[in-house]
Amino acid sequence: MSAEGFLRVEDVVVGYGQLDILKNLSLSIRKGEFVALLGSSGCGKTTLLRTIAGFNKPKSGSILVNGRDVTQQPPDKRGMALVFQSYALWPHMTVAQNIGYGLKLRGMGRAEIASRVEELQILLGLAGLGQRKPAALSGGQRQRVALGRALAIDPEILLLDEPLSNLDARIRLKVRHDISALQKRLGITAIHVTHDREEAMVMADRIVIMDAGNIAQQGTPEEVFNRPASPFVAAFMGAENVVALNGRAGGGKVRIEPSAINAEADLPLNGRTLVDGAYEARFRAEGAQLLADDGTTRPAGDALDLIGRVEAASYPGGTWRHSVRVGDDVLLVDAPHAFGQGEAVRVRIPAENLFIFNSQGRMPGRPQQGSLNEGGAARVLEASHA
Amino acid sequence: MTTIAASRPAFSLDLWWIPRSIALGLVAFIIFGPLTNLFLWAVTERWYFPHALPLEYGFSYWGRVFSPRGTAMESLTNSILVAFLTVALAMALAVPAGYALARLRLPLRALIMLTFLIPQAFPNLPVYVNIARLFYQFGLNGTVAGVVLVHVTHGLVYAVWIATAAFASIDRELEEAARSIGASPLRTFRDVTLPLAAPGLLASAIFVFLESLDEFTGSYFVGAPDVNTMPLLLYTASAGGNYQIASITAVLLLLPSVGFMLVIERFLKSDVLSKVGH
Structure with a gap:
């Protein structure tokens, strides 16, 4: 593996019981890179993302962030943030509380949290919605709150699990663009799971196509589009x-x-x-x-x-x-x-x-x-x- | 639409109201008849056989029940003390147990839940007789602690079942979302899981409270005569033919039940109810 790999997945095997979902999978991702994991359902792309996040323990292999082995570390110690397909917003907290929760965990002062949350709300087009509960938001707004909650903690690595699949087509096109623009601006390393080819092509620097727990091919969108390996x-x-x-x-x-x-x-x-x-x-x-x-x-x-x-x-x-x-x-x-x-x-x-x-x-x-x-x-x- | 409605005869002779109102009346009588009788007895001074209604109304028996020398106040305090202790102990067990069960794989969970139900399958009386014998050896008979323990064994099945359902109805991703942005497991439980499970847990606590307040058999074998509770007072009063005292006690038992039922009805949502016992 190259030394520049900021996030490295090495020979990871993940499975339930006898069934292996990921079979000796290795992947190296540079700092600031936007990688899309593309594949049809059941190919193991979400499993790989959850393994990187720490919600699945690999049977063997390791995961390294910046040279640090995080394989045995729990999700909260990995410096990553995961945006869920279902958004998983906490219904008992307001928008501002949802976004600010990660900062509260880090012991940040009340005033500081409020200004940071305000900043993110403006960045994400959620200004004025801070006191609403998630149930009172539209799908697109919920998606942005989920994104804001993840971005608030300045994660080293942003993990996105099909965050756009629940949005209707027109909003999806806009949010797609917003996310990749934001990622470039903030310089975050991002891994995006999707089954939508066009979404992956438009958003990612590199596309990793997965098939049955293995990487079928990886490369720039142009490479995989014009020179498919299989x-x-x-x-x-x-x-x-x-x-x-x-x-x-x-x-x-x-x-x-x-x-x-x-x-x-x-x-x-x-x-x-x-x-x-x-x-x-x-x-x-x-x-x-x-x-x-x-x-x-x-x-x-x-x-x-x-x-x-x-x-x-x-x-x-x-x-x-x-x-x-x-x-x-x-x-x-x-x-x-x-x-x-x-x-x-x-x-x-x-x-x-x-x-x-x-x-x-x-x-x-x-x-x-x-x-x-x-x-x-x-x-x-x-x-x-x- | 309006023309059709207007062309209809204004009155239509619908004879169906007769059997309907008879059926409704019967249901109302079955539900409210005994209750009315109870409330009447609670405010009766004199009432004997051939008369359909009490001869004299008054609150003199209420005075006797609440007099400092009467046993009723003691029973009431005992009952409430026992009920609160029972709730505290049962919930202390049911919250961790319910959480663990809710996050368990389903077949295993069903088996354990069934195990909790087994004590309920046996007839109460022999079980409590044996418990009383056992408690006698440990010196627990006739103590508040002994009665609380009996009530906890009885209420725990409801507490665990409802708590499990409350936790199971919480989407796991809500917890994972907190973990992923840096919350420890304990912090996640405190900030996300517990607040979301609170309505279900409250309902569970109320159930245990009411069960404890109403429990008779266990209290009788383990508590009496040293620890008197309201149901025991009710029993002795009605067995002694003192319907006024018995009715007043019953009304006192009824009030928290009705009140709490309204609270449960408001807080126990259908997504929690649908998971009870699964």
Whole structure:
């Protein structure tokens, strides 16, 4: 692990009884960094957050803050603050009492607490609400009180457990922005758990995608979006269209062999490690072009052409979305104008938008990822619900 | 809407009111009949058989009950002292026990709660006879401490059940929120858990208080004749045919019960009630 890791999670195993939720997970976070833990429900992201906060004890492994081992320390001694999904505001205290409680614990004087609470209320747009009880606040206001309560104690690390999931869509967009702006301004290290891909992309410096208690991939939003390391990450990042291809790799290029559904193509490898054989290719609806089928055998430039027929078109706004039948699969492809039902089309995917992986069936070396292979349809569904 | 209402006949002969009012009257009589009788006897000077109502009203018996020489004042003080001590001891046990049970896994919790109920499953009399024999050996018979202990064993089941429900209805994240910003476990309990459980705990305390005030069998075997409580006075008075003294005692027992019931009704919220016994 690098020396600059301010918060370090090392080989942590967390589980209940025989079942391990986190399996030898390691993560290093720099000071001032905003990290999003992204994953579908049950992937262990909340468990990881609660383990960092001290509410779950790891079976093995350790957690270090600034070089100090806090693994055996109770939550109140860790210098972190957790914002709960349910907000967990104390109903018997007013807004000001909720925000000021952490300061009261630290033995701060009454006047000092009042001015600090006032400051936070203004910062969070809660001015004038100090004497209200949480029950008399709207969802967005409660969320900000919960945030204020955590920020009041100047935590070294701010932990956010899906704090936006209970807000309605319009407020969410604003609060999303507010939180990341505040985090940058105060220079707090923050870890944000979410299942919302867009939320993670917009807010975080680094995205950690989790799958079944392991880290599937981590990197900047741009990296994980444009260079997914596995079919799971590609699907989770919205590349829900899947086609099966065959090809040979070599000389910095991968040659896709022609078949009933696709034309021949030579694509640059771009640092991908592929072996000859069956491939699983994924792309996003907006990453492909839709063209009328003109019978060409090779696409122009570095792109892959799929041959299909339009089944239906709808207009979700901006562009037309088509379902195109390619072989046995139905793919979703966007186009600026509508194609008619039954029209023969080519789906052209530029190389940089096409994520190619060796099919797991031919890769005996990676058995733990077998579950990813169980039908593209289920994967597409899961990704679109996440 | 208005035209339809107007076109209806102004009077409709609904004969259903007859059986309804008879049923309601019966219920009212079953509930309030004995109570009325009780209140009448409490203010009666003279009342004998063929007469439906007392012949003479007055408060002379109240004077006798509250006279310094009468046993009633002593019983009243005893009863209230015992009830307060019982509440103190029962709550001192029920608060930690209830909290521990509320935070326990469910199947185990149900089992322990059931264990608390077992003493209630046995007939009272043999149990108390044996307790009395046991207490006699320890010199607890005829002492306030002995009566308090008997009342605590009796009231503890309610205290623990209601306290457990009160604690269980508190979302754990409320406590975790305090822990995460630096509160010790004890501080969290004091500042978050206890205030939120207070209404349920108050109800639990009132239940124990009323149970202690009403308890007869245990008081009879362990307390009498040295420690007289109100129910014991009521028993001796009514057994001796002195209905006035018995009724006045009963009214005195009734007043705190009714008062506290109103308090419980106000404080015991449905989210606590729904968790009783779970």
